[in-house]
Amino acid sequence: MLRFIVRRLLQAIPTLLVLSILVFAWLRSLPGGPASALLGDKATPEKIAELNAVLGLDQPIFVQYFKFLGRILTGDFGSSLISGDSVLAEIGRAFPATIELSLAALFLAIVFGIPLGYLAARFHGRFLDNATVVTTLVGVAVPVFFLGFLLKYVFAQQLAILPPSGRQDVLIDATRITGFATLDGLLTGELDATWDAMLHLLLPAIALASIPFAVIVRITRASVLDVTGEDFVRTAESKGLTAPVIRRRHVLRNALLPVSTTIGLQTGLLLAGAVLTEKVFVWGGVGSLLEQGIERRDYPRLQALILLAALVYVLVNLLVDISYAIIDPRVRVR
Amino acid sequence: MTGPKLLSRRKADRIDELAQGGTSLAKDALRRMASNPVAILGACIIAAFVLLAIFAPLLAPKDPFIPYPELQAQLTPTNIPGPMPGFLLGSDQNGYDFFSRLLAGARQTLIVGVGATIIGVTIGMIIGGLAGAFGGWVDTVLMRFTDILLSIPSLLLAISIAALFASGNQWTVIIAVAMVCVPVFARLLRGSMIAQRSSDHVLAATALGVRRRTIVFRHMLPNSVGPVIVQATLTLATAIIDAAALSFLGLGDTDWRRAEWGLMLGNSQDLLSVKPELAFYPAIAIIIVALGFTLLGESMREALDPKNRR
Numbered sequence: 001m002l003r004f005i006v007r008r009l010l011q012a013i014p015t016l017l018v019l020s021i022l023v024f025a026w027l028r029s030l031p032g033g034p035a036s037a038l039l040g041d042k043a044t045p046e047k048i049a050e051l052n053a054v055l056g057l058d059q060p061i062f063v064q065y066f067k068f069l070g071r072i073l074t075g076d077f078g079s080s081l082i083s084g085d086s087v088l089a090e091i092g093r094a095f096p097a098t099i100e101l102s103l104a105a106l107f108l109a110i111v112f113g114i115p116l117g118y119l120a121a122r123f124h125g126r127f128l129d130n131a132t133v134v135t136t137l138v139g140v141a142v143p144v145f146f147l148g149f150l151l152k153y154v155f156a157q158q159l160a161i162l163p164p165s166g167r168q169d170v171l172i173d174a175t176r177i178t179g180f181a182t183l184d185g186l187l188t189g190e191l192d193a194t195w196d197a198m199l200h201l202l203l204p205a206i207a208l209a210s211i212p213f214a215v216i217v218r219i220t221r222a223s224v225l226d227v228t229g230e231d232f233v234r235t236a237e238s239k240g241l242t243a244p245v246i247r248r249r250h251v252l253r254n255a256l257l258p259v260s261t262t263i264g265l266q267t268g269l270l271l272a273g274a275v276l277t278e279k280v281f282v283w284g285g286v287g288s289l290l291e292q293g294i295e296r297r298d299y300p301r302l303q304a305l306i307l308l309a310a311l312v313y314v315l316v317n318l319l320v321d322i323s324y325a326i327i328d329p330r331v332r333v334r
Numbered sequence: 335m336t337g338p339k340l341l342s343r344r345k346a347d348r349i350d351e352l353a354q355g356g357t358s359l360a361k362d363a364l365r366r367m368a369s370n371p372v373a374i375l376g377a378c379i380i381a382a383f384v385l386l387a388i389f390a391p392l393l394a395p396k397d398p399f400i401p402y403p404e405l406q407a408q409l410t411p412t413n414i415p416g417p418m419p420g421f422l423l424g425s426d427q428n429g430y431d432f433f434s435r436l437l438a439g440a441r442q443t444l445i446v447g448v449g450a451t452i453i454g455v456t457i458g459m460i461i462g463g464l465a466g467a468f469g470g471w472v473d474t475v476l477m478r479f480t481d482i483l484l485s486i487p488s489l490l491l492a493i494s495i496a497a498l499f500a501s502g503n504q505w506t507v508i509i510a511v512a513m514v515c516v517p518v519f520a521r522l523l524r525g526s527m528i529a530q531r532s533s534d535h536v537l538a539a540t541a542l543g544v545r546r547r548t549i550v551f552r553h554m555l556p557n558s559v560g561p562v563i564v565q566a567t568l569t570l571a572t573a574i575i576d577a578a579a580l581s582f583l584g585l586g587d588t589d590w591r592r593a594e595w596g597l598m599l600g601n602s603q604d605l606l607s608v609k610p611e612l613a614f615y616p617a618i619a620i621i622i623v624a625l626g627f628t629l630l631g632e633s634m635r636e637a638l639d640p641k642n643r644r
Contacts, residue, residue, distance in 0.1 A: 014478065015478075015481060015482060015485055018478060018479070018482045019482050019485060019486075022482060026494060026498070137625060137628055137629065137632070138621070138625060140571075140624075140628060141571060141575070141620075141621045141622075141624035141625040141628055142617075142621050143575050143578050143579060143582075143599075143617065143620060143621075144579075145579065145582050145603075146578075146599065146613070146617040146620075146621075149603065149606060149613055149617075150614075152606070153606050153610055157606070157607060267487075268487035268488065269487065271487045271490065272487045272488060272489030272490055273489075275489065275490075275493075275583070276489075276579055276582060276583070279582070279583065280603075290490075290493070291583060291584075294493065294497055294583060294584060294585060295584055297497065302494065302497060305490075306486065306490060306494050309486065309487055309490050310485050310486045310487075310490075313485055313486070313487055314485050
């Protein structure tokens with residue numbers, strides 16, 4: 001088991017290294033070169049030359065790359081052009097908001113997706129199954145941000161029963177501890193703050209959950225159908241086990257293996273979807289940082305966000321692989 | 335090659351050629367799709383979309399690219415004229431005929447979706463084909479590269495590519511969306527070509543002494559394109575949605591006069607309380623078209639699955 005984990009960890013290193021080369025090349029292929037991109041509107045030829053010397057852009061390219069790598073490894077991503085703050089500190093402040101939103105979306109997608117997928121497979125070919133398949137197909141075709149618009153329009157503007165944007169009512173005086181608005185209220189006993197944060201969380205989480213939900217339903221359904229035809233299920237049936245026992249112990253347990261991998265693969269979609277959802281609901285998380293970064297072409301910030309997004313994605317998939325190996329001994333041998 | 339050669343290259347080639355035939359999987363799949371209502375629905379949606387894209391200028395009651403003074407006259411920050419005589423859906427936020435622009439949007443949306451998919455599939459197939467045909471270090475290098483691209487969440491990859499350009503136009507959108515598909519198609523083609531490499535008919539051709547190039551083009555490629563076509567159809571749907579997302583984030587075409595559904599949707603986000611139709615109709619158009627490609631792609635996948643072959 002340990003060998004498997006070590007091997008998977010080692011496999012992630014070259015991926016991250018090449019990724020750093022790509023991001024390095026990306027920054028260098030910017031219009032006008034990195035110095036003028038970094039300076040933005042303030043760029044003058046003298047300033048560009050000065051910054052080139054400071055950044056070491058007059059040195060050979062591989063020296064530049066290793067310096068760049070060294071800075072990244074020590075956590076120095078430079079400072080944002082918009083706020084002047086350290087990019088890493090900025091991201092650190094915005095991160096809890098995005099994590100909270102993504103986890104809420106993933107929670108909704110799993111809690112509703114797995115049972116629905118399972119039921120669809122159990123009633124294969126009947127109305128519920130067909131309705132489920134159609135729903136998931138439509139779910140994938142709806143742009144996340146449009147679903148956000150729609151929810152906001154109906155529930156916040158027309159019915160006015162849920163807040164249209166933000167993470168918490170500005171009038172609520174909430175104490176910040178972890179940066180997770182829902183958790184902070186519970187920790188400090190300010191339950192009204194938690195309730196308010198959850199109301200704010202509901203619409204964006206539903207919008208963001210739409211795509212992982214559709215994918216989880218489809219994979220669960222396909223996987224349950226697959227497992228139902230397996231020999232060990234027939235064996236269990238011929239042993240005379242009752243249907244509920246077979247379903248729970250033989251079908252569901254084995255069918256959930258592929259589902260767990262799929263959930264890991266959703267992190268990429270969640271990160272991307274979070275950018276769009278955060279914009280619709282003015283969420284103020286990492287997605288909002290990215291969006292402002294794009295608008296103002298804040299390259300240090302964008303560079304850090306891309307690297308960190310890829311890092312999170314690689315790490316989550318690593319964790320999924322490892323947990324998969326724990327659940328299913330067959331994976332370890334490969 | 336060592337050892338005695340039983341057949342000349344030319345003879346081996348001829349025998350190999352004669353051995354082609356039988357019921358083709360493609361024909362079989364087409365027959366099965368023709369009797370699948372889901373596939374027919376998908377095909378009808380796409381056909382309608384393509385026809386609309388071609389004939390939009392003839393169908394549009396007004397010129398979609400010029401503002402109309404009678405619409406502009408009623409335009410205020412809090413009021414956008416609704417339906418009125420001659421203007422079926424009223425005005426958009428700039429005093430253009432909204433209905434005509436919706437029709438015209440089909441063409442631009444088709445161009446962006448198809449353009450991005452074609453570029454992505456072509457580059458992806460070249461990379462995947464080289465990796466699958468040569469194997470060895472070529473394979474390792476190319477696949478490492480695609481792994482990296484896959485390790486960046488797709489929309490973020492599109493964003494980082496689109497952000498490289500100082501300002502957006504339709505080509506930056508097409509390129510950004512296309513690059514997202516490249517690794518997917520590279521992996522797909524390589525995977526199925528490697529599976530082909532150890533299949534009986536390729537081994538037979540190799541044993542006959544058929545040249546590698548002939549094997550790749552006659553045996554491996556044609557038998558590998560099925561999944562690629564399926565994926566390309568599904569990609570058309572995501573390409574259109576991704577392009578809309580880029581527009582929404584302000585990385586799309588900066589020329590707002592161009593009628594494209596994603597752009598129209600992205601530009602109307604602040605007008606939800608004034609005239610929600612400006613966002614809803616383009617969005618519904620995108621959803622229907624994306625659904626059409628998804629339905630067709632999924633039923634194609636089902637039809638090509640050997641497990642379903644009767």
